[in-house]
Amino acid sequence: MRVSSLFIAFLLLAQIAPAVARADVIRRLPTDEKVIALTFDACMGHEPASFDRPLLDYLLTRKLPFTVFVTGRFAEHNRADMERLATIGRVTFGNHSWDHPNTMDRYTTQATAAQAARADAAIEAIVGRKPAFFRFPAGNFNTEGLAAVEAQGMPVIHWRWATGDPSRAETADRLVARVTRLVEPGDILIFHINGRGWHTAEALPRIVDALEAKGYRFVSLTDYVASPRVPPTALDRAAALARQAMERVTLGAAGTSPLGAVR
Ligand SMILES: [Zn+2]
Structure with missing residues (x-):
């Protein structure tokens, strides 16, 4: 248990290290x-x-x-x-x-x-x-x-x-x-x-x-x-647009869309 949590901590540090070491x-x-x-x-x-x-x-x-x-x-x-x-x-x-x-x-x-x-x-x-x-x-x-x-x-x-x-x-x-x-x-x-x-x-x-x-x-x-x-690449942009569209749909359905409030 102790060994595996140490190992996980090491993995986490290894993930973080490159972002810190600029x-x-x-x-x-x-x-x-x-x-x-x-x-x-x-x-x-x-x-x-x-x-x-x-x-x-x-x-x-x-x-x-x-x-x-x-x-x-x-x-x-x-x-x-x-x-x-x-x-x-x-x-x-x-x-x-x-x-x-x-x-x-x-x-x-x-x-x-x-x-x-x-x-x-x-x-x-x-x-x-x-x-x-x-x-x-x-x-x-x-x-x-x-x-x-x-x-x-x-x-x-x-x-x-x-x-x-x-x-x-x-x-x-x-x-x-x-x-x-x-x-x-x-x-x-x-x-x-x-x-x-x-x-x-x-x-x-x-x-x-x-x-x-x-x-x-x-x-x-x-x-x-x-x-x-x-x-970001075209693929990243497409994913971001899809997320935004989903958010608009969700907000609209809940009646909290800023546009809905104006009307
Ligand atoms: Zn040169």
Whole structure:
């Protein structure tokens, strides 16, 4: 009896713990299923950068779900592409700061909050919604900055291991070999879609095919990581509407409907 109540208490704590322990970066999907989330950074500070056209075309043609982390400057410089991506349901936008400072681990809370807020405004003005997640440039952050970004409603998505695609020394063969060797269920893969993933467009189709052959499927971050900024799915909305309709019927039958009282 005592053991079983302890066990139940443990289960309850295990349920509660993740909700309490906020302010940490997310490095993998919370699942053991053979699923992978593809994420692409569209970094741009003061040097102009554009979408890697063959890579983007591949993702769209192959109908893969993916998240693109864009800086505010990148979004403004690539307005037409951003508008087009905004019409595709399986594309999620992430905030990658305003102008990609690589030293946000040394930023004050206010400076980090300002980077995130300015990018938010730029991205929302173009795609019509706030980005769902945040990713720090070069993965550099401090605890206060992380909390500031989370306070704006963005979970922070990083990675468990880097694919290495922004290195000029990488070849497509080595990228394919590394990813297929290191990948585990729930991994969040990080690549670059701003023209700085030198062999990504060449490697990704081979990576996708290889992982699918191993039994993996590609999922959206939003399917596994809740963002306060992502509205509930159509199914959730339908259930909420049905509940509201039931409540109206019940209230009406009991004669306590506010509308009934007016009449
Ligand atoms: Zn970046």
